[in-house]
Amino acid sequence: MLPEIITPIPGPRSRELAGKLRRHESQNVTYLAEDFPVFWQRAAGTNVWDADGNRYLDLTSAFGVSGLGHTNPQVRAALVAQSADLLHAMGDVHPTAVKTELCAQLSALTFERWGAGPGKVVLGNSGSDAIEAALKTSLLYTGNAGVIAFTGAYHGLGLGALSTVGIPFFREPFRTQLKEFATLLPYPFGPAGDMLRLRKELVATIQRRAIGCILVEPIQGRGGCVVPPAEFLPMLRTVCDEYGLLLVLDEIYTGFNRTGALFACEDSKVVPDIVCLGKALTGGFPLSACVGRADVMDAWPPSSGEALHTTTFLGNPLGCAMALAALAEHARPAVAAQVQASGQRLKSALEKMRSPHIWNVRGRGLMLGVELIKADGAPFTDLAIAIVTRALQDGLLLLADGPASNVLSITPPFSIDDEEIAFVAARLQEYLTALPGSIS
Known part of the structure; x- marks a missing residue:
């Protein structure tokens, strides 16, 4: 299912939990800011719900763990x-x-x-x-x-x-x-x-x-x-x-x-x-x-x-x-076939995006990366981080990888469908066009 945002992100419950975590967890573990993170409450398939009831489309599979879908039956x-x-x-x-x-x-x-x-x-x-x-x-x-x-x-x-x-x-x-x-x-x-x-x-x-x-x-x-x-x-x-x-x-x-x-x-x-x-x-x-x-x-x-x-x-x-x-x-051959087919559709959608800051779209199956660079060829870390943060507001869970954190990592659960793929590509194109610094 596509994202559904019903409260501001982060919502009041996530902000409350962030305050408690700031007091009691080592400060090096969880990154805490005014607009990040949200706190997960439950998940199913390609979706995650936070403590405030917002629904997200997970493009991380929770660090690659949930390829078979969250809470696989x-x-x-x-x-x-x-x-x-x-x-x-x-x-x-x-x-x-x-x-x-x-x-x-x-x-x-x-x-x-x-x-x-x-x-x-x-x-x-x-x-x-x-x-x-x-x-x-x-x-x-x-x-x-x-x-x-x-x-x-x-x-x-x-x-x-x-x-x-x-x-x-x-x-x-x-x-x-x-x-x-x-x-x-x-x-x-x-x-x-x-x-x-x-x-x-x-x-x-x-x-x-x-x-x-x-x-x-x-x-x-x-x-x-x-x-x-x-x-x-x-x-x-x-x-x-x-x-x-x-x-x-x-x-x-x-x-x-x-x-x-x-x-x-x-x-x-x-x-x-x-x-x-x-x-x-x-x-x-x-x-x-x-x-x-x-x-x-x-x-x-x-x-x-x-x-x-x-x-x-x-x-x-x-x-x-x-x-x-x-x-x-x-072990079922149908699972690998599903990843190959969904991966091809997702990669094709990402390759159609247009921005002078896309160096390349690479990967295999549903392990894909979009590398962002500045006009001089340097890693565009700020833009990648801005996209990750902005995407959260629209209900997309993303990560920035690479030694310079300038690669948008897209590793969704295997069941991602065509509607979700189109939504992801459209939102990323919007961010690449409209975010501050995206045309510098």
């Missing part, structure tokens, strides 16, 4: 059924059957489906957990601590994962606490990326440092929806094979049909050694997974009764039940 039913029996278990001591089933299903949908034999799983609570499990696995398997990652990368903010993040804003305040085990190389952009030059840089780094793995997003998400050349992942696979490295794919954002394939790496026909998953894995519960080839994951020693890498909530039965329901939906 199948996922919600699994949650309700599981909650009647068991809310919590002891995941690495006395686990549940549902954790066992989830690990088996993750293996089936990844390495078994790719023809690479069984996979083994380390579950976690966040994408950052999955990355750090992969980094530890790489060290145990190869004996080498070094990692090659890429500029613009976002792999989570735990201190281990943060060492591989290629966005300076997140790294710099904590640099003195970070162990510099990662080498950041330039992430290639578009079909014209220089693969020969990048390959030389990769090889030079491998010869200079003891590298265990290459960690990469098939399409960068927080980095601004950057789509690399088609040759990029195959080249990384070849380099890893030649030099005995692990290829670790961060599919936390791109996984589970976001790009129109169950996993984004499948478009390149590249099979990783480890894949990190999260976000849409459950459709709304904090659960992640590091899944690797069995021989790679068996670098971890058998448990002696004390796990080397675990959490209190590992394999929480609520999350596992939701994940099994979500995976059953994602």
Whole structure:
């Protein structure tokens, strides 16, 4: 459904809640201003309602989590059924059957489906957990601590994962606490990326440092929806094979049909050694997974009764039940087909917009970005932020991504329809034309 605004935004209840949050939450967590944010109350499908009753069209899928739609009926039913029996278990001591089933299903949908034999799983609570499990696995398997990652990368903010993040804003305040085990190389952009030059840089780094793995997003998400050349992942696979490295794919954002394939790496026909998953894995519960080839994951020693890498909530039965329901939906070919079709219509509508500040419209499936620049080619951060703020007044939930926050990130639930697409394109065109600074 299209947005419906019935009170000023933010409304009185949202403003009241913002005041309470300002008093009691760390000031670095939630951005609070006179015109931002609103407070979510409930959600269904492509829509979110705030605490004041306003209805929004969600173009974020809540950070990519709700691809199957907010409060997806199948996922919600699994949650309700599981909650009647068991809310919590002891995941690495006395686990549940549902954790066992989830690990088996993750293996089936990844390495078994790719023809690479069984996979083994380390579950976690966040994408950052999955990355750090992969980094530890790489060290145990190869004996080498070094990692090659890429500029613009976002792999989570735990201190281990943060060492591989290629966005300076997140790294710099904590640099003195970070162990510099990662080498950041330039992430290639578009079909014209220089693969020969990048390959030389990769090889030079491998010869200079003891590298265990290459960690990469098939399409960068927080980095601004950057789509690399088609040759990029195959080249990384070849380099890893030649030099005995692990290829670790961060599919936390791109996984589970976001790009129109169950996993984004499948478009390149590249099979990783480890894949990190999260976000849409459950459709709304904090659960992640590091899944690797069995021989790679068996670098971890058998448990002696004390796990080397675990959490209190590992394999929480609520999350596992939701994940099994979500995976059953994602495994249906019709879901990928829906994303491909809706993504083509949405991208076409965005490409028809006219503004001297649109550098490009890029992405795949329903993971799209509109990059905004000034007349001199510099990132137009102010315009992107102004659009995000103005869109909120019209009932559109948007984010600005990229290292300079100048890329409008558009990642709606998969069920976005033609009327909603037309509404989005019309509103964005209006903002690009009318907002202060939009014609500077």
